[in-house]
Amino acid sequence: MSLRARMGLAAGAAVAVAVIAVALSAYAGTSSQLIGQADHSLQALAQPVLMGRTAQGSFGPFGPPGSTGAHCGGPGDPDEGLGLDRLGRQPFGGAPGSFTLVCRNGTTYSPIPPAIPVDARARALAASGHGMYFSTQAAADHHIRVMAAGIGWRGALLVALPIDNVESTLENERLLLVLIAAGGIALAALLGVLVARTAVAPIVRFTRQTERIAAHPERLEHVRVEVRGSDELARLAQTFNATLEALERSVAAQRNLVADASHELRTPIATIRANIQMLRDANRLSATDQEALRTDVIDELDELTALVSDVVELARGGKETGEPGDVRLDEIVSDALDRARRRAPGIVFQASLEPTLVRGEGDRIARAVSNLLDNAAKWSPEGGVVEVDLKEGILTVRDHGSGFHEHDLSFVFDRFHRARDARSKPGSGLGLAIAKQAAEAHGGFVEARNAPGGGAVLRISFGQPIELAAEHMERPVGARYGSGAAELSRE
Numbered sequence: 001m002s003l004r005a006r007m008g009l010a011a012g013a014a015v016a017v018a019v020i021a022v023a024l025s026a027y028a029g030t031s032s033q034l035i036g037q038a039d040h041s042l043q044a045l046a047q048p049v050l051m052g053r054t055a056q057g058s059f060g061p062f063g064p065p066g067s068t069g070a071h072c073g074g075p076g077d078p079d080e081g082l083g084l085d086r087l088g089r090q091p092f093g094g095a096p097g098s099f100t101l102v103c104r105n106g107t108t109y110s111p112i113p114p115a116i117p118v119d120a121r122a123r124a125l126a127a128s129g130h131g132m133y134f135s136t137q138a139a140a141d142h143h144i145r146v147m148a149a150g151i152g153w154r155g156a157l158l159v160a161l162p163i164d165n166v167e168s169t170l171e172n173e174r175l176l177l178v179l180i181a182a183g184g185i186a187l188a189a190l191l192g193v194l195v196a197r198t199a200v201a202p203i204v205r206f207t208r209q210t211e212r213i214a215a216h217p218e219r220l221e222h223v224r225v226e227v228r229g230s231d232e233l234a235r236l237a238q239t240f241n242a243t244l245e246a247l248e249r250s251v252a253a254q255r256n257l258v259a260d261a262s263h264e265l266r267t268p269i270a271t272i273r274a275n276i277q278m279l280r281d282a283n284r285l286s287a288t289d290q291e292a293l294r295t296d297v298i299d300e301l302d303e304l305t306a307l308v309s310d311v312v313e314l315a316r317g318g319k320e321t322g323e324p325g326d327v328r329l330d331e332i333v334s335d336a337l338d339r340a341r342r343r344a345p346g347i348v349f350q351a352s353l354e355p356t357l358v359r360g361e362g363d364r365i366a367r368a369v370s371n372l373l374d375n376a377a378k379w380s381p382e383g384g385v386v387e388v389d390l391k392e393g394i395l396t397v398r399d400h401g402s403g404f405h406e407h408d409l410s411f412v413f414d415r416f417h418r419a420r421d422a423r424s425k426p427g428s429g430l431g432l433a434i435a436k437q438a439a440e441a442h443g444g445f446v447e448a449r450n451a452p453g454g455g456a457v458l459r460i461s462f463g464q465p466i467e468l469a470a471e472h473m474e475r476p477v478g479a480r481y482g483s484g485a486a487e488l489s490r491e
Helices: 003-050 120-128 164-215 232-280 287-316 329-343 362-379 406-411 431-441 470-474
Strands: 098-102 132-139 142-150 156-162 325-328 348-353 357-360 385-391 394-398 445-450 456-461
Touching: 003 132, 003 142, 003 156, 003 164, 098 120, 120 132, 120 142, 120 156, 142 164, 164 232, 232 287, 325 329, 325 362, 329 348, 329 362, 329 385, 357 362, 362 385, 362 394, 362 431, 362 456, 406 445, 431 445, 431 456
Parallel strands: 348 385
Antiparallel strands: 098 156, 132 142, 142 156, 325 357, 385 394, 394 456, 445 456
């Protein structure tokens, strides 16, 4: 079932329920009012009789002293002084009302037959002589309203009035309300369809636009959903457009990554191919030249492997490859410093590491830290000092090299960006981009600036540090923090 049909059905059902509820309430109100009027008339008719105020007089409701009701309904005074036989002969259910005396012994007396029907409830009331109730009955082809009242030692008095006109009025009202309810339900169904069509129209338009976009993903660029108004659907359209923009940026970034990677791969592949072609004629080369060619091939293969590894790392984006855990950032930096010292023995690394615990992927963090240290070593002069400081969860790496050119600062962390001075140095221009991606994947940041006294300063964070527990403080720096750290490649 479509959304439009469901909305129409729901709206129609709601209105139909409301119409039926109003009709039932109106019928119940009218019925209650008419029956209440009949009950009031019954009480007015019975009042003179119960108080012994008939035209000829009587002993009143309690009778003469010593009366037991043994001759109730018998010869002599069958109505026990109520004077029912002196009310005049009226047809059953006439306007003055019909009266029937129910004696305590169960016998009945009615001055004008037929008598009002007597049931077990009326006899129980007569036996007790106390209480009152109203009921609706059918007798002698009439609908009558009956009041039964206890009259002490005499039993109970039943008073009846015809309510045929009430029943006729209620029947006419029932028919009218049924017709009104049927018309209301039909109108509710029609209005429900119109309301559903009007309400769903923007959704249908939105769905068609998104379907057109999904059918032609190659036309994603500059294709947006039309936004109308400021309601929830307009906000949904704005959110969808923001998603499309993010997707467009992601697709563009992936295309640029593939294009840049293919461009960067051409150089080492071409060099390796040229060297291999020269090795085919190795008998014409001296042993020194052959060894140089083999060394060059191995170096180019190492660079190609590192480049492919970097491209794969960047293609991951913010996706996690392992289960994140609590890792000691100071231990990761300490291990990375040991590797950096082995790679660059001519550089002095000075470290001040504060015990720091963060949550994340140890191997990914280690690679980012290693890239920052390798970058500092690459730009430091022989015998230069690289200062490494870890405090409050932020790692700061400062070298004393030439620093960044001002026009390069905004592109330092871009993929494959290499400053003019760096094009003669080893590397692919992906190390700092990988560091930035790792930092942002952990909820941190990375920034670069020039130091006041010369050189470059790189600061990186991997999210809010976690308070160290006692068991973490007792662990020695240098403990393992994750698998695969030894295989990290140099940028």
